[in-house]
Amino acid sequence: MASSLCHHRYCNPISLTPFTSTKLHCSSSSSSPRRSSLLVNRRSFSVSATMASSTKKVLIPVAHGTEPFEAVVMIDVLRRGGADVTVASVENQIGVDACHGIKMVADTLLSDITDSVFDLIMLPGGLPGGETLKNCKPLENMVKKQDADGRINAAICCAPALALGTWGLLEGKKATGYPVFMEKLAATCATAVESRVEIDGRIVTSRGPGTTMEFSVTLVEQLFGKDKAAEVSAPLLIRTNPGDEYTVTELNQINWSFDSTPQILVPIADGSEEMEAVGIIDVLRRAKANVVVAALGNSLEVTASRKVKLVADVLLDEAEKNSYDLIVLPGGLGGAEAFASSEKLVNILKKQAESNKPYGAMCASPALVLEPHGLLKGKKATAFPAMCNKLSDQSHIEHRVLVDGNLITSRGPGTSLEFALAIVEKFYGREKGLQLAKATLV
Numbered sequence: 001m002a003s004s005l006c007h008h009r010y011c012n013p014i015s016l017t018p019f020t021s022t023k024l025h026c027s028s029s030s031s032s033p034r035r036s037s038l039l040v041n042r043r044s045f046s047v048s049a050t051m052a053s054s055t056k057k058v059l060i061p062v063a064h065g066t067e068p069f070e071a072v073v074m075i076d077v078l079r080r081g082g083a084d085v086t087v088a089s090v091e092n093q094i095g096v097d098a099c100h101g102i103k104m105v106a107d108t109l110l111s112d113i114t115d116s117v118f119d120l121i122m123l124p125g126g127l128p129g130g131e132t133l134k135n136c137k138p139l140e141n142m143v144k145k146q147d148a149d150g151r152i153n154a155a156i157c158c159a160p161a162l163a164l165g166t167w168g169l170l171e172g173k174k175a176t177g178y179p180v181f182m183e184k185l186a187a188t189c190a191t192a193v194e195s196r197v198e199i200d201g202r203i204v205t206s207r208g209p210g211t212t213m214e215f216s217v218t219l220v221e222q223l224f225g226k227d228k229a230a231e232v233s234a235p236l237l238i239r240t241n242p243g244d245e246y247t248v249t250e251l252n253q254i255n256w257s258f259d260s261t262p263q264i265l266v267p268i269a270d271g272s273e274e275m276e277a278v279g280i281i282d283v284l285r286r287a288k289a290n291v292v293v294a295a296l297g298n299s300l301e302v303t304a305s306r307k308v309k310l311v312a313d314v315l316l317d318e319a320e321k322n323s324y325d326l327i328v329l330p331g332g333l334g335g336a337e338a339f340a341s342s343e344k345l346v347n348i349l350k351k352q353a354e355s356n357k358p359y360g361a362m363c364a365s366p367a368l369v370l371e372p373h374g375l376l377k378g379k380k381a382t383a384f385p386a387m388c389n390k391l392s393d394q395s396h397i398e399h400r401v402l403v404d405g406n407l408i409t410s411r412g413p414g415t416s417l418e419f420a421l422a423i424v425e426k427f428y429g430r431e432k433g434l435q436l437a438k439a440t441l442v
Contacts, residue, residue, distance in 0.1 A: 041174070041195040056119040056223045058083045061110055061139055063090045067126030068098035069209045069417075070156055072278045074122050076306040076413070077216035080232045081224055083120070087308075088113055090136045095311070099126045100285040102278060103311035105301060114138045119223060121146050123164070125157020125178060125208065134162045143167060147202065152222060154204040156215055161185040164203065174198055175205040178441075196242060196441075209282070210441035213238050213414055237385075237400070237414035239442075246437055248422040249396070250403040251380055256358050256426040258325040262289040264423075265324040267345055268312055269296040271334015273363055274304035279416035280328060280423075286436055287424045294319035296338055296345065305332040320348055326423065327352050329370075331363020331384060331412065339369045346373050353406070358426070360408035362419050367391055370409075381409040417442050 058078050062071050071087075078085050089096050089106035096104045121143055123133055133139060140163075146153050147169050155164050160177040164170050165188025175190040176198040186192040196211040197204065197218050204222065206215035213236055221229035264284055268277050277293075284291045295302050295312035302310050327349060329339055339345055346369075352359045353375055361370050367387035370376045380396040381404070382388070388397040396402055400415045401422045408426070410419035417440060425433035 041193065041198050056083045057117065058085045058120045058122060058223075059088060059113075059116070059118040059142075060085060060122050060124065061088050061090050061133055061136070062096050062098070062104065062106055062124065063129040063132035063136075064097045065126055065132065066096060066098045066104075066124050066129035067157055067209060068100065068102040068104060068278050069275075069282045070124040070126065070212045071098065071104070072274045072308055073212040073413075074124060074156075074216050075308050076273075076275050077213060077220060077232060077236070078120075078122075078223075079306045081220035081228055083220075083223060086113065086116075086118075090132060090139060098129070100282050101291075101313075102281055102285075105309035105311060110136065110139060114142060118142075118146065118151070120152045120154060120219060122219065123153075123155040123159035125155075125159045127158060130158040130162045133159060134166050139163075140167050143169070150202060152202050152204065152219070154206075154215070154219055156206040156212060157181075157208045160190075160205040161188060164188075164205070165190055169203065173200040173203050175200065175203065176207055177205060178208045208441040210242065210417060210437075214242070235384075235386075235412065237412040239414060239418075242442075245434065246401075246418045246421055246442055248401045248403060248418075248425065249399040251396075252405040253403075254405050256325070256406070258427060262325045262427045263322070264289050264291045265294060265319055265322075265327045265348075266291055267294050267296060267316060267319075267327075267329060267339060268302050268304070268310060269335045269338035269342075270303050271332050271336075271338060272302065272304050272310075272330050273332030273335065273413060274306060274308040274310060275413040276330035276332065276362055276416040276419075277304065277310065279413075280330060280420045283417060283420035283436060283440065284423060286439070287428060287432060289424075289427065292319055292322070292324075296342055305334060316342070316344060320344060324352070324357070325427070326358040326360065328359070328408070328423065329361035329365040330416075331361070331365050333364050333368075336364035336368040339365060340372060349373070349375060356406055358406045358408065360410075360419075360423070362410035362416065363387075363412045366409045376407075379407050380404045381407065382411055383409065384412045 087106045088110040090110045094106045157178045161181040161184040170190035197206045217233045293312045294316045300312045363384045366383040367390035382397045382402045401410045421433045
């Protein structure tokens with residue numbers, strides 16, 4: 001059922017008070033959902049009124065096997081909202097091997113910040129990352145102290161059941177989670193519900209990768225209020241019909257072929273949009289494509305647009321030695337500008353196009369990379385709304401995902417999963433795309 005930004009059910013507001021904690025060290029590494037632009041069930045008043053003034057501090061712990069899209073979206077969106085986000089590794093190193101071969105670098109070790117105070121602690125999902133978070137005693141103590149002192153805890157995917165539920169924080173609460181964890185969630189004495197985002201007092205839960213933006217925007221609202229949430233949400237281009245089948249507009253249909261496994265090149269650079277880059281890589285690797293993440297410059301480590309540190313597989317110098325069934329560019333202003341100024345990358349793209357092999361871009365990259373280098377000539381394309389005035393042909397810019405022969409383009413962070421699913425569909429067929437859409441809750 002369509003509605004405005006959120007559904008509200010008001011109960012008592014949350015009282016928030018500061019606390020101190022003792023430094024510790026890790027001992028080990030249903031109801032039907034309602035549909036709207038942000039599907040949120042609430043059993044509390046927004047806490048923003050009681051958390052006015054200073055910068056809000058947010059902790060996002062990560063581990064080997066954390067779901068990278070969930071973690072990156074949480075970091076990105078909360079930083080867009082103005083939060084001071086600390087990404088803390090619960091491992092004994094700041095480098096984390098997330099799911100699907102995606103490598104991230106945290107800001108710090110959790111063991112170094114257990115005496116810090118946070119307005120919000122957000123737990124991503126993913127396996128075995130969710131189990132590692134559950135088994136981290138210092139994190140458990142921080143989250144329990146957070147709850148006792150009236151501050152917000154949030155979790156998504158498997159983390160509501162594995163972490164919050166196991167720690168006894170969901171008893172008598174309504175909570176949601178990834179579908180296969182709903183029975184485990186109910187076993188923790190929570191009331192398991194199928195909302196895409198569920199708020200019950202100072203506990204906020206959500207379901208999986210495809211609900212992470214809604215979840216994160218909801219938490220921006222909790223910290224900063226409705227106006228800030230609306231400001232952050234607008235340029236994300238979040239789907240207005242979550243749960244419906246994703247759609248792709250296709251012109252001049254051709255088959256995208258490959259030998260045994262699609263070989264896909266995803267370049268990244270400082271300033272690339274991390275939600276878009278990780279969304280593309282995550283979904284395509286779920287589909288079992290061979291995705292090569294190549295960094296421009298001299299370092300494998302890239303600092304993305306909202307300061308998320310990603311680690312590429314190879315440098316572009318190495319990647320250019322091979323041929324690819326698809327080359328696809330994420331957006332992000334700084335990243336797109338770096339792509340456009342890379343003679344090596346532009347030449348690779350031109351050879352791809354001249355060979356009539358698939359290539360694509362999203363967000364700022366169609367306008368800043370493909371258009372000025374003649375790679376949209378005779379093609380229909382879309383891009384981030386504020387960049388569409390740079391396209392010479394703006395006749396099809398309103399489409400969220402647009403395929404024109406061997407070219408695929410898309411609009412922004414909130415279309416990145418649909419964009420990746422459309423690529424899956426072109427290589428593997430509609431059924432595979434829908435299967436992954438269901439698994440990721442798009």
